Amino acid sequence: MFRPLSLYVGLRYTGAKRSNHFISFISLVSMLGLMLGVAALIVVLSVMNGFDRELKERILGMVPHATISGYGEPLQNWHELAFRIGKNPKVLGTAPYIQAQAMLTQGGRVHGVLVYGIDPAREPNVSIIGQHMRQGSLAALGEERFGIVLGALLARSLGVSVGDKVTLVLPEASVSVAGVVPRLKRFSVVGVFEVGAELDAGLAYINIHDAAVIKRQGDAVDGIRLRFADLFEAPGEVRHIAADLGGSYLVNDWTRSHGNLFQAIQMEKRMIGLLLFLIVFVAAFNIVSTLVMVVTDKKADIAILRTLGATPGRIMRVFMVQGSLIGVVGTLLGTGLGVLLALTVTDAVAWLERALGIQFLSADVYFISYLPSQLQWPDVYLICGAALSISFLATLYPAWRASRTQPAEALRYE
Structure with a gap:
């Protein structure tokens, strides 16, 4: 050979x-x-x-790819805006939200938290939270008034689980006959989610109607969350969408919150x-x-x-x-x-x-x-x-x- x-x-x-x-x-x-x-x-x-x-x-499955909100004031006509935004072929879903910085207390334990008021029926269009529920369900927010869904680490630090009560404290004062007191509301824990990330320690969800009652916004929302087919197109595309809507809107995207x-x-x-x-x-x-x-x-x-x-x-x-x-x-x-x-x-x-x-x-x-x-x-x-x-x-x-x-x-x- x-x-x-x-x-x-x-x-x-x-x-x-x-x-x-x-x-x-x-x-x-x-x-x-x-x-x-x-x-x-x-x-x-x-x-x-x-x-x-x-x-x-x-992380980017939990946070919005982009948001459109009003300049310093809630959106009154969000239904029409969401319908117009949804016509864009690059947008996979939209959902309204109300956001608030608050504190949760239970049994002498206090923890700062970012609270999102969401529509349980529309939230799966823009978030994966429903796929990571460890206890309870996201749908329970629509079944029970003043229910709250907590991250696993947040629930652990407060020592609560499904069925327990927590107190939500907003950094706003209310004037009553007893004087100036912080705005408080008692919530029932209806679910616990876990995505294995830092979001488990500082994020909570409540029904958007309950959030509107607490913040006294009526039917208005803080903004609309958007989910895109390609998240890398979100920064540029959301600005084109806001320009097409006309008027003055504040836009934000994931590159500002988690881009670094x-x-x-x-x-x-x-x-x-x-x-x-x-x-x-x-x-x-x-x-x-x-x-x-x-x-x-x-x-x-x-x-x-x-x-x-x-x-x-x-x-x-x-x-x-x-x-x-x-x-x-x-x-x-x-x-x-x-x-x-x-x-x-x-x-x-x-x-x-x-x-x-x-x-x-x-x-x-x-x-x-x-x-x-x-x-x-x-x-x-x-x-x-x-x-x-x-x-x-x-x-x-x-x-x-x-x-x-x-x-x-x-x-x-x-």
Whole structure:
């Protein structure tokens, strides 16, 4: 069977036992370094992709993609505005809201909270809260007067669950015969949601009619929440919609409330990827040192091959094959290990948390409470291609040195 001489000799050199064990050790270190570098890159980029996905699906699934509200005054004709906005093909849904900063108290415990008055029937058009109810249901807000849905961390800090009572305190004073007193209202907890994010600690929902009664707005609302088919089009599209509506409206979008978090994740992904590529470069330098030592060790063999008619190009290809094989094996092993870890790191970290009794990611500190991972094959292809390219480039200089070996000089002291 025909086998190219360069490939045959290169594979023989790679698999042959060497008298110099140090060279074999350096070859193994080069391969392991490349494997660990590729695996680390795949795992870390998968985790960053997971954080990016959770931000889009959970955080940006709970907060509105965009809002349209009046300048310092509630919207009276919100039904007509919502109908006109809904005609836009890029808008998936609309829902009215009333917003208030308040405090919740129960049993001497006090917690600041952002309260949204919502329409339970229309809220699923713009939010995923209905998909993350741990207790009760969102529909219960429409069945019971002055019901409230709390985030899981908020309910835990207040020590309440479904069926308990909490007191809502608005930062507005009411004048009565007893003097100036804060505006208070007793609510029944009808549901608890959990999205595994910081929103669980400071967000509450009540019926929009109850919110209008508390804020004394009648049928008016603070604004309209919009959900777009593509959230990245929201900042520009909501301004076009507001301009088409005519009049004076205040627009807001998710980039103002959570855009810095999204940009931070993208920046961290690029910077961490760049830093971890240094591991691959270190492994490539090991390949260079390995081949340089191999060339020095095989000078007599190179001279014999040259005297038998091997050209400098063929000698160069012999050592390129040897170095490239180290790169291919290291990259393939690293890819397999990285893909395996990327697919199992979420469950592995969760098991480790249960075994050690600690929580690495607390929702009080981070915007989610677990380690997400999303393997994206384009990242894997890019990492593999980069590792193989670097490994191939690392073989060029040692192979060129081998091709420059002069037979007479190499055999002089043999």
